[in-house]
Amino acid sequence: MKLTDYEEAMLAGKFGEARRLAIWQQIQVGRFFDAEDLVEVSQAHIMGDTESLGEAGVAFLERLASLPEAERQVAIPTITDPRGVDQCRFKQLKQKPEWATLEQRATDAMRALGIMMTDTCINYQTIQAPVLGQHMAFGDTGVVIYSNSVCGARSNFEGGPSALAAALTGRTPRYGYHLDSRRRGTHLFEIEFEPKNYTEWGALGAIVGRQAGSYWSVPVLNGLQTTPGSDDLKHFGAAMASYGSVPLFHMVGVTPEAPDVHSVFDGAVPSAQKITRADLDAFYASFGRHDEKVDVVVFSAPQLSLMEMREVATLLKGRQVHSDTSLLVATSPENKSACDRMGITSMIEASGAMVLSGVCFYQMYAREMGEANRWKRLLSNSAKLVNIISGYGYTPVLASMELCVEAAINGRMKA
Numbered sequence: 001m002k003l004t005d006y007e008e009a010m011l012a013g014k015f016g017e018a019r020r021l022a023i024w025q026q027i028q029v030g031r032f033f034d035a036e037d038l039v040e041v042s043q044a045h046i047m048g049d050t051e052s053l054g055e056a057g058v059a060f061l062e063r064l065a066s067l068p069e070a071e072r073q074v075a076i077p078t079i080t081d082p083r084g085v086d087q088c089r090f091k092q093l094k095q096k097p098e099w100a101t102l103e104q105r106a107t108d109a110m111r112a113l114g115i116m117m118t119d120t121c122i123n124y125q126t127i128q129a130p131v132l133g134q135h136m137a138f139g140d141t142g143v144v145i146y147s148n149s150v151c152g153a154r155s156n157f158e159g160g161p162s163a164l165a166a167a168l169t170g171r172t173p174r175y176g177y178h179l180d181s182r183r184r185g186t187h188l189f190e191i192e193f194e195p196k197n198y199t200e201w202g203a204l205g206a207i208v209g210r211q212a213g214s215y216w217s218v219p220v221l222n223g224l225q226t227t228p229g230s231d232d233l234k235h236f237g238a239a240m241a242s243y244g245s246v247p248l249f250h251m252v253g254v255t256p257e258a259p260d261v262h263s264v265f266d267g268a269v270p271s272a273q274k275i276t277r278a279d280l281d282a283f284y285a286s287f288g289r290h291d292e293k294v295d296v297v298v299f300s301a302p303q304l305s306l307m308e309m310r311e312v313a314t315l316l317k318g319r320q321v322h323s324d325t326s327l328l329v330a331t332s333p334e335n336k337s338a339c340d341r342m343g344i345t346s347m348i349e350a351s352g353a354m355v356l357s358g359v360c361f362y363q364m365y366a367r368e369m370g371e372a373n374r375w376k377r378l379l380s381n382s383a384k385l386v387n388i389i390s391g392y393g394y395t396p397v398l399a400s401m402e403l404c405v406e407a408a409i410n411g412r413m414k415a
Helices: 005-011 016-031 049-063 099-114 141-149 162-169 198-212 232-245 277-285 308-318 333-340 342-347 366-373 382-394 403-408
Strands: 039-040 043-045 079-081 171-173 187-191 221-222 272-275 296-304 326-331 355-357 377-380 395-398
Touching: 005 016, 005 326, 016 039, 016 162, 039 232, 043 162, 049 099, 049 162, 049 296, 049 355, 141 232, 141 403, 187 198, 198 221, 198 232, 198 277, 198 382, 198 395, 232 296, 232 382, 277 326, 296 308, 296 403, 308 326, 308 333, 308 403, 326 333, 333 342, 333 355, 342 355, 377 382, 377 403, 382 395
Parallel strands: 043 079, 187 221, 187 272, 296 326, 296 377, 326 355, 377 395
Antiparallel strands: 039 171
16 A cells, blocks of 8 residues: 555554554555555544443543544544433443443543544534535444535445544544445436335335445435435435445435536446335335334434424423333434424423433343343434444334424324
């Protein structure tokens, strides 16, 4: 790989051991992917929940945090994905105190490195959205696909160590979606219905993701008559990335790199795969329904925007969650503060629901938490969450936000 003088100096240890190790790792990743060089990135986003890190991962961060300040400080603005514990709520959720302790240790170590504890998977809505052509080192799949597709920025899916290395060096290997050639369309989908809500947008993303089915696939969507909003695209992209490991899509006339069909393909436009309302109905049907009581209703994965929080509050206003059902609503710390100020949090929690800050349900020791609370039958409007959560011992069902709230109020789904 070609290295600049500055990068050679990092590799030689002239800027400390942390940066030497970081750039060495990036060179190995770059060689694996045949990268010619490294590209400068302007921001890093780290997935570092403690369920994934474990004791060894936290101890590693603490070793870095013990280095001299000049050596350990990140080189570019660096932010974090959701955490595994809301320190204000873990006791109510029956999470173990040792998880909270481990979480605090990780937080303290990352702060010592100069990392901003944003604790969000919707940084493009709440912190700073990237812009067209900007190179990033982002970790969360939903963050990457939204930033690549809707904003036109450039990032691969970065694992935690890789994102941390980018934070310390301001570099990442130039391969994959940093390259023009990888951003060209590979599949064309003709959409023959109009999604009506976040859940349908998520379901559409899941269907496309399944059919694309590869990290190197770039789906192109055509035929939509309405322009989706930010939350629509958030659910759409998060589900597509979850079901298909897809980091980039183009939506003709909506996303910045797809002004028309011909602009996003090299050569002839491929034959379109049609997706109909019947495909959407079949996707919903694959989850069935809960005929017995619903144990827990979850709005999470991705975290809720301020607009979604207001919608939940409006649906719950003056109503009470059933005593046998739990309703959890997860958002970013910034949105939580805004909701506190605007009275949205108090409106939601007056119903008996719980607002969680800076966490995401499936990263919260979900299996153990479900066992402690005797949660099995789960309902959510997130296509991403229902795809993931069955692996943690839950039986998930997908439904709209409105139907989820009704189930939380009644304790069961309407017939």
